[in-house]
Amino acid sequence: MRTLKTTLIIVLALLAVPCISQEDSKSQAFWVHEDVVKPSMISEYETVCKELTDAMKTHNIQEMNSIVANLSDNRYLWVGPIENMAQLDKPLFATLAEKMGADKMGGLFDRMDKCYDIEQNYIIHLDKELSYMPGGITQTPEGQDYRKFHYFHYTPGNRAIVKKKVEDIKNLFTNKGSKLDYRVYRSGFGTRGEFYMVAIAAKDAADYANKISANNELMGEEWLKTYTDFTSTLEKYEAFEGNMRPDMAYAPGE
Template sequence: MRTQKIKTLILGLIFMVPALILAQDNSPQAFWVHEDVVKPGMVGEYEAVCKELLENMKTHNIQNDGWIVTNTADSRYLFVGAIDNMADLDKSPFPGLAEKMGGDKMGALFGRMDKCYDTEHDYVIYLDKELSYMPGGITQTPEGQNYRKFHYLYFTPEKRATVREKMKAVKDLFVAKGSKVDYRVYRSGFGNRGEYYMVAIAAKDPVDYAQSGMDNQKLLGEDGQKVMGELWGNLLKYEEIAGQMRPDMAYSPSN
């Protein structure tokens, strides 16, 4: 079990929320991800502790940049924050929270959180704007679309250039056909095991996701089958994970 100091440092490093609408240049945006793999039987307690932390942040109006949260169907909770460079990781975590909340109370809070999981991960991913397809502007939180499907496309170093080429071909087809399904592409960075692209697709709910997927498949037709087949033929492994955004666990400081 980690000490309070290490725990608050890790969380403080990542709780730097990205702007809802990201810059439209093609430079990659780095994100620090903290992932808690919560025990299935402890999900309720874990969320209660997180919301208690959130309420203390609001009560004391802690002036860090805030955070957004995603949780997946397999009880993983991902806290994602934008970073400009590695120097951002030196910023003070939860400035003033321990003093305002009380060090013992804060330590007890994180102690309760630590009991809810045995595994946690920290890693970096990069939003690849060149491969992402969002004609209306790249946003991580499309209004009214909290459901998520995360598609993980793993590849070997040998196939790195080829897979990128095939990903570009997929986007080009979406553009040519005027697809109504948009997506964001992230590539793996520091702290990840192996290389992958993660494709995030937002929808209102599972039914909306399924219906829009079927409509898009018809739109892309045989051309879609061809370009996707060429991409799939160069992958090492593929995983699909359902999740949802958790605005009830997000934080944004008031002015």
């Protein structure tokens, strides 16, 4: 098997770890695998992924639990929590290979390999203290599959001041009683440069726009000043639209 097969196997197995399992922990590490799918191969890629999901359902694979997101720039993200790097050394997907046949499973990954030329892997950390979700942190709010991912890049020399500005933003949200939830992730091993990624969930793009508008009105001029102070410390800002893909996800018993 080529790199993708090995990596995807690792990522899917890592997703078996209960998401955000350590409630008393300040952060949770996540392994991220990205496939940058060729525009002409999106349909085939998704077909293969769904066939893989169906195979796991058919054989009732217990050790797998996967979620998938795709971004507007044709990136597909496989994301799973890890407790330590030692998890990456465990033999994986053995049960599925045994039940469906190694050749058949390998054939799925062979087809998937043809759908992209670029893949990358890295670790990010969900920062629970900097995130704002008063009702409890979850990566998959029910009925809200739309995502807006905001990437705030900064230089190592500005690390401390940027963190302070992120704390100021959460404090403002808390004091104003904002209804706009967000999760904050820090860059980790394997990422290019340092950044905070802020993920915001909504029903769709229109719902997201309405949430932002309502929040801006609630926060007033104090928000504009706080956000401007924050962005003045940054090196670069990027934003990407995306969607969670429950049709490509898998959880035992579902």
